[in-house]
Amino acid sequence: MGLDFDSARLPNPYLTAEHEEWRTHIRRFFDREVIPFADDWDEAGMIPEALWLKSAAIGILGLGYPEEYGGVQEGIDIWHKNILNEELARIAVGGVSATLMVHGIALPPLIKYASEAISQTVVPPVLAGEKRISLAVTEPEAGSDVAQLQTKARQEGDHYVVNGSKTYITGGMNANWFTTAVRTADAGASGVSALLIPADLPGVSRTSLNRKQGWWCSDTATIYFDNVRVPKANLVGEENCGFRVIMSNFNSERLAMSAAMESSARVCLEDAVAWARNRKTFGKRLADHQVIRHKIAEMKQRINATHAYLQVVSAEIFEGRESAADIALLKVQCSQTMEYCAREAMQILGGIGYMRGSRIERIYREVRVNAIGGGSEEIMRDLAARQLGL
C-alpha cells in the first residue's frame, strides 16, 4: 500500500480483470481527452459538445442502462459504476462529471416509472450523447424538504398546466427535458407528482446561475414555468406518487457522490505527498518534518476508513441489500474526509496550492457542493437516525 492515487486504494476482492479493463480504458480516455483541457473548460464555464458524443461512444453515458435503449446492463455491477465515478473525480474538475453525468439522476425515474413511449423517445438520444436531461426538484422555497415544493400542475383536459420555478438545476441551461417534481394535489408528500417537461414548450424559460463557488463549467440554471401545457402522457409514475419516484433515485446518487469524494481525497493525498517529498524547508524535505508527516498519515488513515466503509456499503448493494441509512452516513463520512484532505493538502502545498490551476485548489472549492448537494450532511444524519429507528 502506498500514498499515490492507485496504491493508496484498499484492495477490493470483488474486482475482476474486466473491472480493471474498464478502468484502464476510461482512464486513458480521460487522460487524453479530458484532463489536459478540463481546467480551461472550468475557467471558460463550459464543456464542449463533443465530449458527450465521445463519452457515449466508449460507453460512459450508457453504463448500467438497459440495452434496448442503447445502454450496457448485462454483467454491469456497482463496481463498474464506482470505478467510473472514481476516475471522473480524478479529473479533479467537479463540474465535468456533474454536467456530463447529470442524466444519472434524471433518467432512472423515467426508465422505472414512465410509459414505454416516453422512455423510447427520451432515453436513447440521451445515452447517445445527442440530447440532455436534467432533474428539477429544488425550488427557491423548497430544497431538502421536497414535500413542501410549490410548483403547481393543474389538470386541464388531457394536459397539465404548470406554473412555478426550479433552481440550482444542474445541466439546466442546456437540458432538452426536465424530470420535474410538481404539485398535483394538496400540501405534503402525497400531493407530489413527477412530470417530464420538454424544455422547448411555450412558457419554459431559464436563467443561468453561473456565479458559483465550484462547478464552474456546469450549466446550472433557474427554470421558470409560466402556464406550460404538458401532455398528461408525460406523467412519470402515477399521479400524486411522485415523492417516491424522486426519492427512489437518491441512494444511487449518494453512492456515486461518495465514490467520487473518496477519490477526490486520494487525489489530495497524492499531490500533497508528491509536494512534501520534493519541497525543502529549513534544510530538509517537508516530508521529514513531523508536523507534515502526521498530516499525511492522518489523511491516509481517514481515507482508509472512508474507503473501507465505501466498500462495505457497495458490497451490500452488490449483494442486493442496500441500506439507505448506511448510504446516508457514508456520504457524510466521504464529504468530511474530502474536506479534511483538501484542507490539509492545501496547508502542505501552501501558496502554490492556493493558486488556480492546481488540483488541490479545484477540489477545495468543490467540497461544499458535495457536502450539500444530493442531501446535506445534516439531512443525511437525520435520515439515518430515522432509518435506524431512533
Add this chain to the structure above:
Amino acid sequence: MKVLVPIKRVVDYNVKVRPKSDGSDADLANLKMSINPFCEIAVEEAVRLREKGAVTEIVAVSIGMQQSQEQLRTALALGADRAILISTDLAVEPLAIAKCLKALMDSEKPDIVLLGKQAIDGDNNQTGQMLGAFTGYAQGTFASELTLEDGRAVVKREVDGGLQTVSLELPAIVTSDLRLNEPRYASLPNIMKAKRKPLDTMTPEELGVDVSPRTQLINVRLPAERVAGIIVEDVATLVDKLKNEAKVIS
C-alpha cells in the same frame, strides 16, 4: 484473409520501474501491467484492415504467464476475434517467442503476422525479424503505413534516412512503429463482449518448442543520476567547455 497479432504483457508505460533491492531484476511486484503499446498499435491496425474489408479474421496470441490472458482480453475488446495463450512461467526471450510463433503459424496459416516492432520492457526489437528468418517470409519492419493491394502488403517503413516503401509478397511479417495509428479506446460493450470470445490455451511443449532461456540476467541497476546543468554566458564559453571540460568536440 487472416491476421495473426502477437502481443506481449509488459509493465504499464506510465509506471516508474525500479530494480529489486538485490539487483537481480526489475521489481515488478504489484505494478500495473498492460499490453505493450506497439502491440496495441498492431491490434488496432488489424482491426482497421478488417473494417476496410481487407481482413476477415484477427487472432491475437501471447506467449507468457497465465496473467497474459488479461492483455489478450484487451486485444479482444479492441476487436480481435479470438485469442491463444501459449502458457509458460519461464521468462521468454525473442528467440523462443519467434519459434513458438513459427510453430503456431504452421497450424494457423495467417496471411499476415502483424507485431509490435519491440516491447517496452526488454526493448529487444528482434521477434519480428527472427520470425521472418524462421519462416522465410518477406518482412516489413517499422511500418508507419500498411496497405493491402493485389495480394501484396505495401509497407511504408521508418528508416534512418526517412521513409522506405516496400511491397511484400504474402504471407508476410510486418512490425508496427509508433506512427502507424493511434489505437482506439475499447468501449464498454466491447469489453463485455470480449469476455465471451474464445481464448484457447496451449503450451510451448505442445508446439514442440523449447523456451528455456539462452541468456542470463546478471544484474539490474539504475543509471547514474544526472548532475544539474549550468547556463553558460555565450557561445564561446559553450564551445570552450565542450572542448576542454566535456571533451566531446575537438
